[in-house]
Amino acid sequence: MKHIISALVENKPGVLAHVAGMFAARAFNIDSLVVGRTEDPELSRMTIVVIGDDRVLEQVRKQLAKIVPVVKVQDFVGQPVVARDLMLVTISAPPAKRAELLSLIEMFKGKVVDIGLKFIMVEISGPEAKIDAFISMCRPYGIKSVARTGTIAMSRQA
Amino acid sequence: MKSKSKSSAASAENSSIKTGAQIIVDTLIEQGVDTMFGYLGGVLLPLFDRLYDAPINFIIPRHEQGGCHMADAYARATGKTGVVIATSGPGACNLVTGLATAMMDSVPMVALTGQVRTELIGNDAFQEADTTGITRPVTKHNCIVKDVKDLGRTIREAFYIASTGRQGPVLIDLPVDVEVSKCKTDGSKKMSLPGYRLRAEGNARQISAAAKMINKSNKPVLYVGGGVISANASKELRAFAEKAHLPVTMTLLGLGSYDQNKPESLDMLGMHGSAYANYAVQECDLLIAVGARFDDRVTGKVKTFAANAKIIHIDVDPASISKNVSVDIPVVGDAKVILAQLAKEVEHKERKEWFKKIADWKKNFPLRYDKNSTIIKPQYVIEELYHQTKGQAIIATGVGQHQMWAAQFYKYSKARQFLTSGGLGTMGFGLPAAIGAQIAKPNETVIDIDGDSSFNMTMTELSTAVEHKLPIKVCILNNGYMGMVRQWQELFYNKRYSKSYLSNPDYATVAKALGAVGMTVDKKADVPKTIKAMLSEKRPCVVDFKIEREENVWPMVPAGKSIDEMDGLDILESMA
Ligand SMILES: Cc1ncc(C[n+]2csc(CCOP(=O)(O)OP(=O)(O)O)c2C)c(N)n1
Numbered sequence: 001m002k003h004i005i006s007a008l009v010e011n012k013p014g015v016l017a018h019v020a021g022m023f024a025a026r027a028f029n030i031d032s033l034v035v036g037r038t039e040d041p042e043l044s045r046m047t048i049v050v051i052g053d054d055r056v057l058e059q060v061r062k063q064l065a066k067i068v069p070v071v072k073v074q075d076f077v078g079q080p081v082v083a084r085d086l087m088l089v090t091i092s093a094p095p096a097k098r099a100e101l102l103s104l105i106e107m108f109k110g111k112v113v114d115i116g117l118k119f120i121m122v123e124i125s126g127p128e129a130k131i132d133a134f135i136s137m138c139r140p141y142g143i144k145s146v147a148r149t150g151t152i153a154m155s156r157q158a
Numbered sequence: 159m160k161s162k163s164k165s166s167a168a169s170a171e172n173s174s175i176k177t178g179a180q181i182i183v184d185t186l187i188e189q190g191v192d193t194m195f196g197y198l199g200g201v202l203l204p205l206f207d208r209l210y211d212a213p214i215n216f217i218i219p220r221h222e223q224g225g226c227h228m229a230d231a232y233a234r235a236t237g238k239t240g241v242v243i244a245t246s247g248p249g250a251c252n253l254v255t256g257l258a259t260a261m262m263d264s265v266p267m268v269a270l271t272g273q274v275r276t277e278l279i280g281n282d283a284f285q286e287a288d289t290t291g292i293t294r295p296v297t298k299h300n301c302i303v304k305d306v307k308d309l310g311r312t313i314r315e316a317f318y319i320a321s322t323g324r325q326g327p328v329l330i331d332l333p334v335d336v337e338v339s340k341c342k343t344d345g346s347k348k349m350s351l352p353g354y355r356l357r358a359e360g361n362a363r364q365i366s367a368a369a370k371m372i373n374k375s376n377k378p379v380l381y382v383g384g385g386v387i388s389a390n391a392s393k394e395l396r397a398f399a400e401k402a403h404l405p406v407t408m409t410l411l412g413l414g415s416y417d418q419n420k421p422e423s424l425d426m427l428g429m430h431g432s433a434y435a436n437y438a439v440q441e442c443d444l445l446i447a448v449g450a451r452f453d454d455r456v457t458g459k460v461k462t463f464a465a466n467a468k469i470i471h472i473d474v475d476p477a478s479i480s481k482n483v484s485v486d487i488p489v490v491g492d493a494k495v496i497l498a499q500l501a502k503e504v505e506h507k508e509r510k511e512w513f514k515k516i517a518d519w520k521k522n523f524p525l526r527y528d529k530n531s532t533i534i535k536p537q538y539v540i541e542e543l544y545h546q547t548k549g550q551a552i553i554a555t556g557v558g559q560h561q562m563w564a565a566q567f568y569k570y571s572k573a574r575q576f577l578t579s580g581g582l583g584t585m586g587f588g589l590p591a592a593i594g595a596q597i598a599k600p601n602e603t604v605i606d607i608d609g610d611s612s613f614n615m616t617m618t619e620l621s622t623a624v625e626h627k628l629p630i631k632v633c634i635l636n637n638g639y640m641g642m643v644r645q646w647q648e649l650f651y652n653k654r655y656s657k658s659y660l661s662n663p664d665y666a667t668v669a670k671a672l673g674a675v676g677m678t679v680d681k682k683a684d685v686p687k688t689i690k691a692m693l694s695e696k697r698p699c700v701v702d703f704k705i706e707r708e709e710n711v712w713p714m715v716p717a718g719k720s721i722d723e724m725d726g727l728d729i730l731e732s733m734a
């Protein structure tokens with residue numbers, strides 16, 4: 001099972017290595033890990049998607065909280081949450097297929113951000129499942145490369 | 159000068175321009191450090207120059223690992239934070255085993271390491287190592303200081319983190335340019351640790367629920383780990399156990415927290431624990447774990463561990479709770495505070511039947527060895543040590559069979575009396591640990607009960623003991639084997655003693671060459687008088703006891719078995 005955990009961490013060197021090292025050392029399974037700045041220049045937010053049962057989730061939470069520069073740990077169990085991924089994807093798009101593809105992109109509320117003779121690059125964001133669905137819809141056209149951010153999340157009350 | 163003209167008289171008094179090296183020394187002294195261990199190197203010279211006339215007793219080991227174990231044992235023996243210094247690159251790398259040892263056993267330590275100049279970091283400079291990267295998994299916290307302005311605060315934070323909550327080693331990496339750069343200090347003692355919060359009290363409702371559960375229990379067992387000793391809560395533990403009337407079993411690291419001479423003591427539990435402790439745990443209806451972490455050497459097969467019992471777990475580290483075993487009542491906080499509160503809320507209960515059963519187990523399954531043997535039995539040496547020191551010595555150990563016998567056959571009555579590497583199981587810990595403890599406690603008898611193989615690993619530190627005229631005693635239980643390894647090969651690999659035999663030097667000669675006293679005993683009859691002579695020595699003294707070569711540690715719970723499935727009970731029985 002996938003769980004989203006969000007950690008506010010001090011913006012100091014070594015914190016990412018510490019968190020990543022702890023996950024490896026304790027054999028926790030990371031699906032994705034995203035780090036970015038917050039409104040406070042002293043703090044960054046890490047959003048981590050881990051795979052495991054409730055017991056694993058509890059250990060991950062506790063072990064994260066133990067890391068000194070980790071200021072706050074939150075999981076979203078039992079809360080309404082907004083979770084989003086961002087993806088850039090380059091799809092092969094010969095002129096004959098373009099119209100078809102563009103309407104697909106439209107349906108998924110994607111945005112064409114680059115275009116060439118034989119390809120288009122699309123920016124798309126949304127819940128992970130939507131991104132996955134978009135990828136499978138595009139697969140028949142030929143996907144050249146994908147870059148995904150991994151999930152970021154926030155609870156609705158926040 | 160600038161500050162004088164600018165600020166008020168009061169702050170001018172506190173503020174001055176200092177070098178990083180001076181700030182380090184001043185902050186160490188401010189933190190109460192009067193003893194430290196460590197080794198020099200190029201990038202530490204500015205700091206050592208400041209240490210030249212500092213009021214700090216400085217001990218140079220022969221190897222940084224030794225210095226790290228000394229600082230560790232100094233901390234274990236006193237409860238104060240141990241301090242060790244090592245230079246960049248190889249010096250820092252040599253600390254790794256010692257830091258990991260302290261980390262696993264939650265020992266408060268601060269390690270300072272030299273580092274190459276800030277601008278060279280990342281360039282594979284001479285004696286550069288990624289010290290914070292290498293030591294991150296073996297420290298509670300570490301960091302590098304790149305700006306002299308952060309130095310005092312960071313050292314202060316290191317001592318605070320090392321000595322609070324679940325204690326552990328903290329490392330600070332110090333580039334040499336930071337040691338020499340100057341900054342204005344203002345005497346401020348501020349810390350900035352937004353991510354470090356402590357929970358001391360323990361939830362009052364949980365404590366009351368625990369007390370109720372204890373009052374209801376007919377067959378409780380108190381299971382005590384090293385956390386009680388770290389928390390200086392031995393007194394509170396005893397008062398609580400007495401008030402509620404509970405039998406007490408201890409982990410290897412918990413030994414000393416409760417007086418083993420009391421009838422309520424079940425001694426050590428687990429893989430080489432006493433049969434009566436393991437039986438009691440398996441049959442109890444309530445297990446009260448305090449400062450213990452359900453380590454696999456204690457639980458054996460987790461699924462069947464105390465399977466019929468409710469579990470109360472008191473621990474300062476929330477991550478220890480429900481990690482290996484799920485718990486009915488968790489109480490997070492300082493054992494000292496929580497045990498005192500619990501003692502107020504529990505009632506005395508007779509529990510006659512339970513104690514009768516325990517007394518029977520103790521009578522029927524005592525720890526035993528063959529007293530009629532003509533060869534020196536290791537257990538006999540330890541019993542003799544126990545009698546001649548009236549049970550009052552501080553005992554350090556290496557790792558192996560001798561360590562288990564030292565846990566089984568010396569009866570501890572005081573916290574901080576038994577110093578052993580439990581979590582990591584670090585061979586070579588014994589001798590430097592004895593040195594660190596003797597420096598901390600100059601008037602106590604400190605004995606390293608060691609294995610030949612373990613002693614081989616750090617015996618060079620004997621010359622450190624000689625240099626400082628420390629009256630430590632080293633008792634080598636010399637079986638010519640990596641005995642514990644040999645025992646497993648005997649039991650599980652068909653007696654194929656692959657590479658576990660040793661070609662040892664003559665330890666008495668080695669001791670003498672290094673300036674210590676050396677003795678050898680190969681006759682059982684000579685054991686008492688040699689121990690007597692050893693105990694009256696004022697110089698470091700090494701005694702090489704040629705013991706039964708293939709003695710085994712019993713009982714033994716084979717890996718993966720339940721702790722009441724012990725091997726060797728029949729062998730113990732036959733020695734009656
Ligand atoms: C540094 C280190 N290396 C290897 C081991 C694995 N090990 C555990 S016990 C042991 C043998 C110990 O022999 P000795 O010190 O002579 O003690 P004995 O068991 O004979 O009493 C070994 C090799 C260890 N615990 N520590």
Ligand SMILES: [Mg+2]
Nearest residue numbers: 609610639641
């Ligand atoms: Mg041996």
